[in-house]
Amino acid sequence: xxxxxxxxxxxxxxxxxxxxxxxxxxxxxxxxMRLDLRPIVKYAALTFFAGRFLPALPRKTGYCGTRSxxxxxxxxxxxxxxxNLELFSLVAVWIASKIxxxxxxxxxxxKALGDRIIADQHFMCRDFATAELVxxxxxxxxxxxxxxxxxxxxxxxxxxxxxxxxxxxxxxxxCMEILDILYETEDTxxxxxxxxxxxxxxxxxAYAISVPKQTWEFPIFPWVRFATSYDEEExxxxxxxxxxxxxxxxxxxxxxxxxxDARCLS
Numbered sequence: 001x002x003x004x005x006x007x008x009x010x011x012x013x014x015x016x017x018x019x020x021x022x023x024x025x026x027x028x029x030x031x032x033m034r035l036d037l038r039p040i041v042k043y044a045a046l047t048f049f050a051g052r053f054l055p056a057l058p059r060k061t062g063y064c065g066t067r068s069x070x071x072x073x074x075x076x077x078x079x080x081x082x083x084n085l086e087l088f089s090l091v092a093v094w095i096a097s098k099i100x101x102x103x104x105x106x107x108x109x110x111k112a113l114g115d116r117i118i119a120d121q122h123f124m125c126r127d128f129a130t131a132e133l134v135x136x137x138x139x140x141x142x143x144x145x146x147x148x149x150x151x152x153x154x155x156x157x158x159x160x161x162x163x164x165x166x167x168x169x170x171x172x173x174x175c176m177e178i179l180d181i182l183y184e185t186e187d188t189x190x191x192x193x194x195x196x197x198x199x200x201x202x203x204x205x206a207y208a209i210s211v212p213k214q215t216w217e218f219p220i221f222p223w224v225r226f227a228t229s230y231d232e233e234e235x236x237x238x239x240x241x242x243x244x245x246x247x248x249x250x251x252x253x254x255x256x257x258x259x260x261d262a263r264c265l266s
Contacts, residue, residue, distance in 0.1 A: 016085075025184050027117070031090060047145065056139055076127075096145070147195050178242060185245065
């Protein structure tokens with residue numbers, strides 16, 4: 001029995017598979033683009049779906065024998081088809097819009113998008129309402145959105161632009177592209193568990209990518225340490241992880257031509 005429990009826990013810990021998770025997050029990112037979401041809505045939806053809903057599903061549904069608290073039952077969870085999970089990703093967008101938009105998007109607009117991009121199933125408006133209730137049950141109604149990396153990132157960028165002209169060379173779009181890439185891979189998505197340090201590291205990584213090396217005159221690591229109270233070595237490690245993940249091999253070689261070292265940003 002103990003061996004079976006260990007096997008169940010191991011199976012649950014690897015759910016969803018990397019390929020399935022990547023597909024679902026790419027689906028959500030594509031939907032965000034089609035809906036022209038504001039960044040805070042997009043990243044709140046990613047937090048709700050990838051950071052809370054997907055990790056909670058195994059223990060809330062008894063998947064692979066794991067179970068914690070009250071089991072959530074619904075035809076949307078039995079079985080867990082990709083089309084149903086895609087519906088839940090749109091529900092995450094809907095919830096995020098209700099929190100952050102003055103005029104939340106209507107269920108009709110989400111249904112219309114779902115009809116176009118969910119391939120295997122046709123959902124009705126009432127299915128979205130049902131899915132929202134199930135979603136909230138699975139995450140234990142945990143939909144607070146104060147600890148989102150994008151919020152910290154936007155605040156840091158505004159502050160940086162106030163104290164240095166180099167801040168104008170930093171494009172928020174570059175920062176968001178980095179966040180999107182990190183979300184798609186499970187290993188790097190774990191960085192979102194520490195949203196403030198991730199925000200600071202993303203800002204530094206965007207600085208290294210966007211600002212010409214000959215103008216690296218601003219002591220960005222000491223400033224980040226001052227602004228966030230995070231250890232400089234910890235930020236350097238995260239920055240290197242980000243750069244190695246988001247840059248292509250030839251781009252890394254280009255950075256290395258001048259003897260690239262993250263510490264030279266200090």
